[in-house]
Amino acid sequence: MADDPQIPGPRQPDDDYDHETVDITPEPTGPPVDQPERKPVFAAIVGKPDERRPIVPAGLRRGNIAPTVKQTAGRAGHVAAYHAVRTPLWYVPLALLWAVWGLLTLTSRALRWWWVIEQAPLRQEAATRNDPDAWMKLHREAKATRLYRGIVLGLALAAVLVGVGVLAVQPGWYSAVVALVVVPLLARYGRPADKPIVSPAVVKPQFRRLTAELVRQAILSCGIAGLKEPEQITFPQEIHRDGPGQLAIVDLPPGVDAVEVIERRSRLASGLRVPVDQVWPETMPKAHPGRLAIWQGYQPASAMKQPAWPLLKGAKVDIFKPFPFATDPRLRPVMGQLIYRNWLIGAMPGAGKTFSLRELLLVAALDPTAELIGYELKGTGDLDMLEPICTKYGSGADDDTVEETLDMLRWLRQECVRRGAVIKRMARAGKAPENKVTRELANMPDLGLHPVVAFVDECQELFAHGEYGKEAGDLAEKVIKLGRALGIILLLATQRPDKDSLPKGVSANAGVRWCLRVTGQVENDMVLGTSMYKQGIRATMFGDEDYGWGWLVGLGKPVSARGYYVDGPGAKRIVEHAIRHRQGAGTMPELDEPTPKVKAYNLLADIRAVWPASEEALWSELIVDRLARLRPEIYGDWTVTTLGAALKATGIKTVSIHRKLDGMWTGNTHPEGRGWTKYGVRLDTLQAAIDGGAKPREIAE
Numbered sequence: 001m002a003d004d005p006q007i008p009g010p011r012q013p014d015d016d017y018d019h020e021t022v023d024i025t026p027e028p029t030g031p032p033v034d035q036p037e038r039k040p041v042f043a044a045i046v047g048k049p050d051e052r053r054p055i056v057p058a059g060l061r062r063g064n065i066a067p068t069v070k071q072t073a074g075r076a077g078h079v080a081a082y083h084a085v086r087t088p089l090w091y092v093p094l095a096l097l098w099a100v101w102g103l104l105t106l107t108s109r110a111l112r113w114w115w116v117i118e119q120a121p122l123r124q125e126a127a128t129r130n131d132p133d134a135w136m137k138l139h140r141e142a143k144a145t146r147l148y149r150g151i152v153l154g155l156a157l158a159a160v161l162v163g164v165g166v167l168a169v170q171p172g173w174y175s176a177v178v179a180l181v182v183v184p185l186l187a188r189y190g191r192p193a194d195k196p197i198v199s200p201a202v203v204k205p206q207f208r209r210l211t212a213e214l215v216r217q218a219i220l221s222c223g224i225a226g227l228k229e230p231e232q233i234t235f236p237q238e239i240h241r242d243g244p245g246q247l248a249i250v251d252l253p254p255g256v257d258a259v260e261v262i263e264r265r266s267r268l269a270s271g272l273r274v275p276v277d278q279v280w281p282e283t284m285p286k287a288h289p290g291r292l293a294i295w296q297g298y299q300p301a302s303a304m305k306q307p308a309w310p311l312l313k314g315a316k317v318d319i320f321k322p323f324p325f326a327t328d329p330r331l332r333p334v335m336g337q338l339i340y341r342n343w344l345i346g347a348m349p350g351a352g353k354t355f356s357l358r359e360l361l362l363v364a365a366l367d368p369t370a371e372l373i374g375y376e377l378k379g380t381g382d383l384d385m386l387e388p389i390c391t392k393y394g395s396g397a398d399d400d401t402v403e404e405t406l407d408m409l410r411w412l413r414q415e416c417v418r419r420g421a422v423i424k425r426m427a428r429a430g431k432a433p434e435n436k437v438t439r440e441l442a443n444m445p446d447l448g449l450h451p452v453v454a455f456v457d458e459c460q461e462l463f464a465h466g467e468y469g470k471e472a473g474d475l476a477e478k479v480i481k482l483g484r485a486l487g488i489i490l491l492l493a494t495q496r497p498d499k500d501s502l503p504k505g506v507s508a509n510a511g512v513r514w515c516l517r518v519t520g521q522v523e524n525d526m527v528l529g530t531s532m533y534k535q536g537i538r539a540t541m542f543g544d545e546d547y548g549w550g551w552l553v554g555l556g557k558p559v560s561a562r563g564y565y566v567d568g569p570g571a572k573r574i575v576e577h578a579i580r581h582r583q584g585a586g587t588m589p590e591l592d593e594p595t596p597k598v599k600a601y602n603l604l605a606d607i608r609a610v611w612p613a614s615e616e617a618l619w620s621e622l623i624v625d626r627l628a629r630l631r632p633e634i635y636g637d638w639t640v641t642t643l644g645a646a647l648k649a650t651g652i653k654t655v656s657i658h659r660k661l662d663g664m665w666t667g668n669t670h671p672e673g674r675g676w677t678k679y680g681v682r683l684d685t686l687q688a689a690i691d692g693g694a695k696p697r698e699i700a701e
């Protein structure tokens with residue numbers, strides 16, 4: 001538009017300008033970007049280049065033919081069924097009724113015509129004027145007309161009677177044809193214009209094309225201070241079609257923030273004459289705060305059919321890659337990500353929190369390398385279908401379940417320590433360039449770096465718990481901060497996002513926030529992050545019926561979207577697929593033999609248990625690593641020094657061990673063929689200590 005010679009641009013300073021010259025040429029506000037429906041606000045209209053319409057209509061292009069045929073056939077079928085049901089029950093009786101009325105009306109009109117009723121006022125006027133000549137003349141004319149009209153009517157009546165008589169004496173298929181013609185004609189004649197007999201089977205949605213004038217009027221109707229004239233609103237781009245709707249990019253005048261319109265979404269919708277969930281105003285993060293994007297759908301979001309979740313068929317997933325999580329108002333997929341991300345999900349009760357959490361867990365379930373562990377603290381069993389693939393799962397609103405959830409966080413914390421040590425070693429070996437878990441590292445079972453997806457639904461029950469809440473908050477914060485790079489993903493869902501139920505350290509550090517409907521700014525910002533409400537990212541805009549709608553923050557540009565809908569049976573089917581994937585990969589948790597809660601551990605027996613059959617001596621660092629994987633809750637944060645001290649207490653001294661190394665234990669830290677010396681334990685010493693009854697060191701839980 002700036003290149004258009006017809007539109008004057010702002011004057012540019014040039015050499016003739018001194019620095020105090022003030023350009024008072026008004027900034028051009030631009031003409032309407034498309035033809036207004038009614039009176040234009042501006043007189044000037046910029047000619048648009050010809051729009052070339054596609055030669056083959058969109059519906060008949062390859063790939064679209066099958067859906068078009070399906071859609072047309074479906075529509076035709078619906079229309080046929082709709083009218084088939086109503087024809088005998090409603091249309092025929094109503095048509096007969098109106099046909100009788102039509103016959104009476106027709107008869108009445110014929111009689112009035114015959115009687116020359118239209119002349120009556122003239123005769124009355126002649127009588128009033130006391131003009132007998134005129135009256136007589138009119139009377140004679142009327143009599144003559146009646147005679148002639150009577151003959152016409154008599155002939156018509158005779159023809160009708162003959163016709164009826166013939167049909168009565170010799171009824172046949174033509175009687176039906178006559179009835180099919182005459183009855184609808186009489187019914188049409190008899191029924192008032194506003195009482196149709198046939199009602200439409202399909203009601204087309206109402207859609208008003210967005211025009212510059214309409215958008216300006218709608219924004220003005222928001223009642224924003226400082227925004228009074230339509231000319232103050234300009235359009236940097238033409239209003240154009242965007243997915244199943246239209247997009248208007250609008251520049252508000254200086255000093256007016258796009259957020260001010262967004263917070264009056266309902267008034268904006270009223271100005272556009274559409275339901276609230278048909279219009280989606282958004283800020284444009286990379287532009288100035290006065291630029292607003294208004295997208296108006298062809299239909300309200302509630303009437304638009306969301307595509308089925310692409311993962312519904314249960315195909316394998318790689319948790320290291322993005323996955324379809326939701327759809328935006330234009331029904332485009334919004335991608336989610338689990339690896340390196342912790343999720344905080346918040347909403348008022350019944351907005352769709354548990355469904356969203358379940359969707360994320362189903363994604364994790366479909367990656368056979370991901371371990372699932374978690375608790376649902378409402379106790380309604382919404383996530384029970386996931387139990388078979390969780391290494392630990394609990395559902396309950398009681399203290400025991402809360403305590404178990406706390407145990408899980410303690411374990412996660414220790415797991416972070418253990419994994420941190422492994423990653424450090426891998427980084428030194430050049431296998432973890434960014435010091436974080438990669439798909440390759442996660443695939444090496446000996447390292448124990450597979451993704452762990454831990455979840456707590458209704459986490460306010462844990463964090464607000466009198467006895468366990470404080471510790472849980474501290475642990476969750478640490479797990480969120482440390483676990484991210486280590487393949488530990490924490491998913492928290494709460495229906496009470498307030499400062500007592502959601503520790504600051506947790507709400508401030510979660511990477512991805514998914515906020516479904518909430519009632520106020522405080523809850524909004526607790527879930528989405530400080531000042532999100534001010535920036536127009538407001539989950540308060542969703543209404544009662546907006547199930548599954550929320551704002552997603554932390555994965556690129558904040559976006560309002562609707563999570564895919566997966567019902568209970570659908571979720572169960574996905575879990576069945578997940579079980580098959582896991583059985584194939586050998587990662588199905590063995591629930592029949594749950595890990596016992598042991599009160600004490602025998603260090604020597606544990607070392608013996610993890611001792612590889614082929615080794616005669618083992619370095620302490622390798623023992624520590626193996627012990628940490630055997631019982632992370634006990635040995636998770638042990639170092640070689642801790643081990644050395646513990647062994648000393650049992651009478652075993654660590655000794656120097658020289659050996660060449662294989663790759664599995666050390667990640668090939670050492671070049672092939674070169675030997676290294678480190679402190680460690682000899683198997684015969686260990687065995688002698690165990691056989692000789694040396695008092696093993698007991699470690700209380």
Ligand SMILES: Nc1ncnc2c1ncn2[C@@H]1O[C@H](COP(=O)(O)OP(=O)(O)OP(=O)(O)O)[C@@H](O)[C@H]1O
Pocket residue numbers: 347348349350351352353354355356378495547548549562563564565566
């Ligand atoms: N993505 C979605 N699309 C359509 N409907 C949805 C979606 N997500 C949830 N719903 C509907 O919303 C209802 C409530 O969902 P859900 O049980 O997840 O809410 P909640 O926020 O967890 O509630 P509560 O806090 O009471 O547990 C569901 O019964 C479901 O029908």
